Amino acid sequence: MYPAKFAYEAPRSIQELLDLLARHGDDAKVLAGGQSLVPMLKLRFAAPELVVDINGVPGLDHLTEDPDGTLRVGALCRHVTLERSALLAAEYPVMAAAAPLVADPMVRSRGTMVGSICHADPQGDWASVLMALGGHIVAMGPRGKRPIAMTDFVVGPFQNALQPGEFAYEAVVPPPVGQRTGTYLKLERRVGDFATVGVAVSLEHSGGRVVRAGIALTGVGPATINAADAADVLVGKPLSEETVEQAARLAAEAAQPQADHRGSVEYKRHVVATFVRRGLARGEVVAA
């Protein structure tokens, strides 16, 4: 497990970081928590000329809520910070449910949510969570910041929509339009196992009806799957047995699983449907 030769830079400011990325473009790789990049380097699956370690860059580790309710998760905010956040526990049930299910405690103390999303592993948990929440990534480059909707961010397995010279500055969850419920359910064989199936379900309720819904799937396709049709059938009405069943069926149809040693195609689709059902059962609000 010995990586190929690479150069290493540790910028001390966002400007230095942007300069380095501008100079090296595609030949540079950002190192955040290193929990995916370092294994890739050691296996020689990745062999960048330059590794740009952003851990010394100030101002990237924030986890903040704007007055309007927008949540911002900085590029250096670690999984463990999210896991332990009182704010998430109180107001972001999907994120609070997902955080302790990502990897294992060692990885969580180092890895970042933004890094996970940039890595665009179809088995990564955070991409589904942010997708279900209708969130976006803020990219930063030579020309400043620009938002990239989560639904556009992942362009393929291990491929994201960042341009050369850009890095992901933060992940953003928009303010809710109703009361938030939802959860993240993950079938894993062991702690630290990637998802055989993961399902993020996010609902916002108002006036006894679902006003916004998001369902996204982990590990059952070549990339994170946005089960938009499944979410859409829930919107504009109260949750009912019928809509839940429809959503479960549509989500299972949206899945594109492959048979492998973790399970058959039928099984994975079945678990998607089961988890959507279970997730929505937890999504009911007492009195809205």
Added chain:
Amino acid sequence: MTALDEVKIGGLGASRLRVEDQRFVRGRGTYLDDIKLPGMLYMEIVRSPLAHARITRIDTSKAWQIPGVRLVLTGEMMAQRNLAWMPTLSYDTQAVLATDKVRFQGQEVVVVVADDPYIAKDGCDAVEIDYEPLPAIVNPEQSAAPGAPIIRDDKPGQTDNTCYRWEVGDREATERAFAEADVVSSLKLHYPRSHPSPIECCGAVADFDAGTGKLTVYMTTQAPHIVRAAVALIAELPEHQIRIVSPDIGGGFGNKVPVYPGYVHAILASILTGRPVKWIEDKTGNLISTGFGRDMYLDAQMALRRDGKILAVRMHADTDQGAFFADAQPSKFKVGLLHSAFACYDIGIGYITAQGHYTNKAPGGVAYRCSFRVTEAMFFQERMMQAAATDLGMDQAEFRRINLRRDVAFPARTPFGFLVDSGQYHKCLQVGLDAIGYDEFRREQAAAREKGRLLGIGISTMTEPLGAGNSREYDILGIKMFDSAELRVHLTGKAILRTGARTQGQGHETTWAQIVAHELGIPADDVVVEEGDTDTAPYGMGTYASRSTPVAGAAVSMAARKVRAKARKIAAHLLEVSEEDVEWELGRFYVRGAPERGASIQECAMAAYSNMPDGMEPGLEATAYYDPPNLTWPFACYIVTVEVDPETGVWDVLRVVAVDDCGVRINPMIVEGQIMGGLTEAYAMASMQFQTYDADGNMIGANYMDYLLPTAWETPGFELHEVVTPCPHHPIGAKGVGECAAVGGPAAFVNAVIDAIGDAGVRNIDMPLLPDRVWTALQTRQSVSGAPPVGRS
């Protein structure tokens, strides 16, 4: 003068903290990778990406051009030195570097030696190899199919993929018993390939000194003396010029018994470069190429009388050996100790056949915390017991009660020739049933089922033969399976003990000193234990097969008794009485009838160097070689309860009760640690752990993302109980324990899940019982096979 308190001095029964942990928990162990010699070079291996292919071209020129690359070895270069192939411990041959074909994914093809491991890896990347792919064979059925490509076309006279055929038992008597049976119960299953997967991978630092002609090899081996013998025979170096040192070992579990090609590469590379060469496998290298466990198919029947009595058993096993028959197992039986199956039951008649198959998979080793296929034997046995009880409509516990041997029946001969030494099987079972609350659970289970909840209980009872060997039936390369101990008591009464075993987590540095304390009354803290250096250790066969305590541990006792015998003469001299008038109590000789007149063992030690009787050789030391009269036979009863989620097939363990009778316990804490470790591995095998292959022969399970080791998080809690039946033929009554729970445990978990499903159609689900397999069984109401290849569709 009051006698010493044995537990206080760290003798038998003392749960002494492990001496070795003092350095391990401080990070002060010396593992192979901690060894750095001046001028040392580093070696990396280019492995085959394909499972079966003809090599059409190897071009190493670009690798040679990389600055810092010192040597690139190919099969051709090995062949020039007659080293392209080496003998295996199972009397087959194995490629050291591939010359003609590659026969499994991960096979060693080229070796690069360089100034540092990064450059060595760059060198590997620069090697160009062309392959012409051949069809891959990944299971015995494909291997035996007519027209299958012959994997071992290197072997003259090999016309198919059969590796061996073997049988034991009485075929005709068995057929007769089956003809008379009221009920015949049958079962087919696959015990998947697993891997011992020690955290520290295999490796070596080879250091050939051209000046002295001495070869020193630091090596992760569980059996340094066997390696020395093998090196002497393969490399044709004089044995006295070979020193094998096994430093602290980061886990073995059977993985570090075989002799691997990498050791040979490192040795040759050191000879050719004149410099020390370090080779350490990466995790994938270890998982993809080194000794696996299991991968065995069972097709078995049991002949039963309606009242529950087992009349006979008949088993056929197909073993998937991989590309080379490299099992490191010392019995004279081709399929190891598979025929130890059913030893705990009173069954008079049986017949077992086995066939080994070459496949395009990694070669054997074949142990994973087990004595050479005992794990398969006990798993098959206990799965068959469950199926038979179900077929009879009989309660699982009652069916075992009817057939377990009675206490008066020992020693008992099994239909396959073993002599079972002792045990209290019914008592162990009862302790287990009481602990779990068997009858109450059955009521709970029925009530839960009404509500659609699936609870299940699984029992596994077994005795296994431990402690290879005795010299009649066990040898490695012709060397008999004894072991040895050498005890030197210094003049101040402190001592050093060396044995031919090699600890790798078992705690020998702690427990051997306890045996000395028990025999001599020297406090365990005053005894230092050293193992693993062939220049200093007495000749022994190493540590595996739970053999250390049964064999080397017995030798420790015997060496200490020799020391005591000499000390007795010295005591007589000191006390000025004749030897017959000297009595012994722990730590002290005294004059019969005058107990206040005595000489402590320490006083005798001092006198051995300063005041010995006339005509006596000075010194107080002894060496003992121990050839056990029989194997030792611990018994265990494991009971597991589970709940299965009918919607997802996910199952949770509710409780695990373990009752182990491993004879006298030297250090109860270490024994319990061994049992918990074994149960953890049993749970792993039952729930998540396997190596499988796709149709192209790609291994799935060649890294820790796919090959799962359970963590503390999901590992269930264990409730441990004990029964003690001293081993009648071991000096201190101990039996082995290192493997029991890993051997007997898996069936308890599987039986519990099958019981929870409670559908006659679902006779079996192959391990690991992944949620999708359990769900599929629930959906189809049929058994679920897990045999490779795994599908891609």
